[in-house]
Structures are given as C-alpha cells and as structure tokens.
Amino acid sequence: METPTTKNPRTNSPDEQPFRVVKRPRNRSSSYSSACSSSSKSQSPRPETFLPIFTALILNIPTKFANQKDLFTTLKSLPSFLFLSLTVFRDNKALVTSRDPDLINKLKPLRSLLSEKIQIQLHEKKSKKTLLPTPNTRNHKPTFSCVARSVDLNISSTDILTALKEQNIEAKNAWRIKSRQTGKDTFLFRIISTCPKSIDTLLSKGFKMFSRNYRCEPSQSPGPQPLQCGKCFAFGHNSTSCQQKPLCYRCGLKHDPATCTSSPSCTNCKGKHLAFDIKCPKRPDPKTLTPSKTAPVKCVDPPAEEISDDDDSSTELTSNPEPERFTRIEDVIRFTYLCMSSLNPNSRLVEDVVARHAAQFFRRKVSYVMRGSHVHISITHLKTPKTFSHS
Ligand SMILES: [Zn+2]
Ligand SMILES: [Zn+2]
Ligand SMILES: [Zn+2]
Known part of the structure; x- marks a missing residue:
C-alpha cells in the first residue's frame, strides 16, 4: 500500500511567505547588450488585490442614519451588495468603496429605505485613481x-x-x-x-x-546639500511648508521662469547668478548644517515591487490588504543608507559605513553616484571572497 505523499506546506502556499527571495538567473550574461534594455518592469500578472475599487459618495443622509453603525446596518441589508469600507462624515455624507462596478445602482434602494433626498454619485477622484492606474511619470530624470x-x-x-x-x-x-x-x-x-x-x-x-x-x-560625492525651498529659494525650509508666492529662479520676481528674459539676479544675495547656484555666498556651509536643515537624499533606484501611488486615505488602507512584496538585498542596503543619511548629513561617513557592512554581510560592492540630492546606489557582487579579521 502506498503511503500518501506529504506535501510541503511551504511550497504549496506562497501566501505564508510574505518575503520571498528574488532569484537571479544563474548564468548571468556578461555581455554589454543587456545594460539598458531591461528598464521596464517584469510583466507579472496583477494579483487580485489590484482590481479596481469604486467609491460612491452618498449625500443628504437623514441625520438619524448618518452614523457609522446605522448606515452600516442599512448597507448590509441591501440585496446582493458587497462593500469594502464605509466612512460616515459629520455633514451627512458617507463614502462607500466596493469592487462592484454597479455600485451606484446597488445603492439606489437607500433612497426608498431612508430618504428620497439622498444623492448617490461616483466619487471621481478615487475612481480615476483606481480605474486608470497611470505610471509614476517622472519628467525630471537626474543625470x-x-x-x-x-x-x-x-x-x-x-x-x-x-x-x-x-x-x-x-x-x-x-x-x-x-x-x-x-x-x-x-x-x-x-x-x-x-x-x-x-x-x-x-x-x-x-x-x-x-x-x-x-x-x-x-565621482567624489559633493556631500550634503543645504535644504532649499523650491518656491521662494530661501534656505532652511522646503516648498511644502512655504507660505510665499513662487518666485522666478532667474530674476526673483513673481512670474514663470520659463518666460523670463531678465538677466540672473539671485533671490538670496542679489548676485548675478541663478537662485540655486552652488557658488552663491548666502548658501549655508553644509558642514554647519543639522540634519533637519539638509536636503533629504532621494534614491532613484526603485524597490523590487513598488507600492501603488495611492494617497494615504484610511479607507483604502483598511480595505486593501498589503500586496505581496519582494525584498532584495539591494533594497535592504539602499534602505539602510537612506535611514542613516537622513540622521547624519556627513554623507561620506555614512557611505563608508554602509559599504563596509554590505561587503561583510551581503558580499556586495556598493558605489554611490550622486547628483545634487539624488543618489543612484550601484550594487554589484563582490568578486573574490574577502576575509575579515575579528580583532
Ligand atoms: Zn520658501
Ligand atoms: Zn524672472
Ligand atoms: Zn546668490
């Protein structure tokens, strides 16, 4: 009699492994031909969690029912309608998310159940995002x-x-x-x-x-850059916290720099250069800067699986389970570098420390290619095994 083959649960349920190692092809080609051709992401089938989510906005809910518990109970009673999340707001409004494309019609019985004054509409901002996932287009490509x-x-x-x-x-x-x-x-x-x-x-x-x-x-890294506002070009704050009207980086007046024909006049020192010129005498000495006054370093290398560019609305987070992610050693090295560099503006010290530990822990050679506050962290396999003395 044959014994039933015991299946390895690990190999049969990938869901149990939130972190899987991305295997590199064993015979890595050493030809130059593949240098820049694989810029597009691998076309893996979209998991179920990426199905579009529709959001409906319900207006004029009678005050008696405009609360989380009562509206939830009412929605549950609607025939053949499944929803992902419900958020009731104080002004008699509510947002409902669902994967049902017929969401609006499924909600219509609410009018006869609660009030004919109720209005139901597709929430445009959300539906655009979920229906047409546009790739994160970066116009500015750092060199x-x-x-x-x-x-x-x-x-x-x-x-x-x-x-x-x-x-x-x-x-x-x-x-x-x-x-x-x-x-x-x-x-x-x-x-x-x-x-x-x-x-x-x-x-x-x-x-x-x-x-x-x-x-x-x-090239030798230029070191930490002072934080400079992208709107008024003052140092020490960024554009999101700036209350000023945007200025022209050429002449310092309040107009679009694309149409500016004036000769350069720095907004900080009135010198004959652009506002972000590295030679501006008003530019703070990076050595004197605290981490909060230093421009954060942005890594241009995306992680193995980039998360979707959704906003941080809580409805989305609770209804959308975390998609499966891959973590590569390269991601760990870049993550560590970014964490450390945001704490310590002495970038050269951080670069050395991360490169040394990456060689020891992961047998990777790490090089940093800086461009302003953008960094490309180049990671390759170390060729010969290095021995480390434990003294
Ligand atoms: Zn500003
Ligand atoms: Zn101008
Ligand atoms: Zn200047």
Whole structure:
C-alpha cells in the first residue's frame, strides 16, 4: 500500500511567505547588450488585490442614519451588495468603496429605505485613481556621472561616445577632466548618463575602446546639500511648508521662469547668478548644517515591487490588504543608507559605513553616484571572497 505523499506546506502556499527571495538567473550574461534594455518592469500578472475599487459618495443622509453603525446596518441589508469600507462624515455624507462596478445602482434602494433626498454619485477622484492606474511619470530624470581612467590625450569625446553606443551603454555626454590646479588636460574622462543601469555596467565592468578595457569610478560625492525651498529659494525650509508666492529662479520676481528674459539676479544675495547656484555666498556651509536643515537624499533606484501611488486615505488602507512584496538585498542596503543619511548629513561617513557592512554581510560592492540630492546606489557582487579579521 502506498503511503500518501506529504506535501510541503511551504511550497504549496506562497501566501505564508510574505518575503520571498528574488532569484537571479544563474548564468548571468556578461555581455554589454543587456545594460539598458531591461528598464521596464517584469510583466507579472496583477494579483487580485489590484482590481479596481469604486467609491460612491452618498449625500443628504437623514441625520438619524448618518452614523457609522446605522448606515452600516442599512448597507448590509441591501440585496446582493458587497462593500469594502464605509466612512460616515459629520455633514451627512458617507463614502462607500466596493469592487462592484454597479455600485451606484446597488445603492439606489437607500433612497426608498431612508430618504428620497439622498444623492448617490461616483466619487471621481478615487475612481480615476483606481480605474486608470497611470505610471509614476517622472519628467525630471537626474543625470549621473562616473569617471573613466587612463584615457590617452588623443582620444576624443566622440571616440568614447561611439564606443559606449556600440556596447549599448547609454551616455548623454562625455568630456575630458581638466586639472583644477594647472588647468591642463588629465587622463580622466567624465561620462554623463541618465541610465542607472549603464552607470552600473561602467562601474562594475568598465567599457571597451580600441581593444582595451577602461575602468570607471564613481565621482567624489559633493556631500550634503543645504535644504532649499523650491518656491521662494530661501534656505532652511522646503516648498511644502512655504507660505510665499513662487518666485522666478532667474530674476526673483513673481512670474514663470520659463518666460523670463531678465538677466540672473539671485533671490538670496542679489548676485548675478541663478537662485540655486552652488557658488552663491548666502548658501549655508553644509558642514554647519543639522540634519533637519539638509536636503533629504532621494534614491532613484526603485524597490523590487513598488507600492501603488495611492494617497494615504484610511479607507483604502483598511480595505486593501498589503500586496505581496519582494525584498532584495539591494533594497535592504539602499534602505539602510537612506535611514542613516537622513540622521547624519556627513554623507561620506555614512557611505563608508554602509559599504563596509554590505561587503561583510551581503558580499556586495556598493558605489554611490550622486547628483545634487539624488543618489543612484550601484550594487554589484563582490568578486573574490574577502576575509575579515575579528580583532
Ligand atoms: Zn520658501
Ligand atoms: Zn524672472
Ligand atoms: Zn546668490
């Protein structure tokens, strides 16, 4: 007689594993061709929790029923109607969420049950969000740079850009770095890119040109940036807490900078430069800044599964169970860096500490590519095992 095969509950119920390890393909291709092609997210089927949620706004509820308990009981009595959440407000209004597309018609019996004055309408703001999930479009794409070493003086920008293009490495521009002391050309070349994956490739493998492999390094990080308002350009606060009318960053007057033809006049020092010029004498010295007066560092690398861009309404949170998330080691490293850098504006110290522990704990090499207050955290596998002395 055969014994029934005992099924491993772990392998049969993925729901029990909120954190799964994303497995990398074992034979990772070392060709350059995949450098920037995988910018789109993997097309996994949408879990059930991403079905659209419809929200109805009920107006003019009789005061007697305009409370959480009584309206809940009334909604429960409606025929074949399932709802996710109900929020009754003090002004005789209520919001009902449901996955039922026929929500409005299902609520109509409320008029005969409670009052003919009741109005029921689809709540536009919510339904737009849930019906048409628009991708988080970032118009502003920060550019990042790294530095190629040992580039002979007769090699031009065109040579480098052509070589990078052939290897599918996206680069916006490249130029030779001049020595700050002597003003003379150096053997260093700066490469500018908006593609973090291309920067990763350059930092981990370099690029080939004239049958030689050129190594690249991250540029030295500029350190913490002072917090500057995006509306009035004063230092020490951000635009969300600013009560001022938006100013033009060119001339400091109250108009749209896109149409400004005036010559630059700084809002902070009246000098002949733009309001966010790094050379402004009124710009606070980052070394003197406390964390609250330092611009928060924003990481451009999204976590493995980005959560939906819904607002923080409590109705949504209670009705929508947390979708399954993946956590990668890369996410843990970036998370740790962001937490530490928001506590300590000494970014170089934070960079070193996180890189050291990431090497020890996760065997990852971490490089930071800064652009203003944006950071691309490039993470690659360490090649040879490192031994750490426990002294
Ligand atoms: Zn302001
Ligand atoms: Zn202006
Ligand atoms: Zn200035």
